[in-house]
Amino acid sequence: MQTLKGKWTSRFIWAATIQGFFAVMWTLFIVNPWYQLFGQVAPSRMIALGSAGSWFAFGYILYIMIGVIAVAVTGLFYYFIEEIMGKVYAGFTNALAWMHFVFMNIGVAGSTWALMYAGYEGGSYLAQHGVSNATAIGYAHVNILSPWVTPIGYMVGVAVLGAILGGLGYLLRSRMK
Known part of the structure; x- marks a missing residue:
């Protein structure tokens, strides 16, 4: 069995x-069929409704693409430098x-989870008050989603x-002897 010289591949x-x-x-949160039994709005329903629920969908997709796949691929970059x-x-x-490890993971999780949370709250509100109700749409965007824009932006900046x-x-490491 080959032993690694560096630690960054396994960390990522x-x-x-x-x-x-x-x-x-x-994913289990999204597909959980028990929401209706407790009078809650299912996340899958909010995603299908669009509008604020699209924040949830966008956060979920980005989390899988960046939080899971990109972090794993980053480990391959470290493998190339350290092992090859x-x-x-x-x-x-x-x-x-x-700093790469900490900031990227915190920034990605923070921004995408905030997107999902805001989308869930906004989508849940719209599912209960009507997705075609202009007043409800305005309320959801101004009072539920808008406060999340700046924190999400900061977390993206951290990532x-x-x-x-x-x-x-x-x-620097690849150029050093």
């Missing part, structure tokens, strides 16, 4: 595995890798900062 693969677990939990090129992260590049720092570390 484990992060993708954990994110994948949470994606499964979100034989350049183990140390010192400054190790700090950049840590992007993590990716930029990781890319910088990747470039």
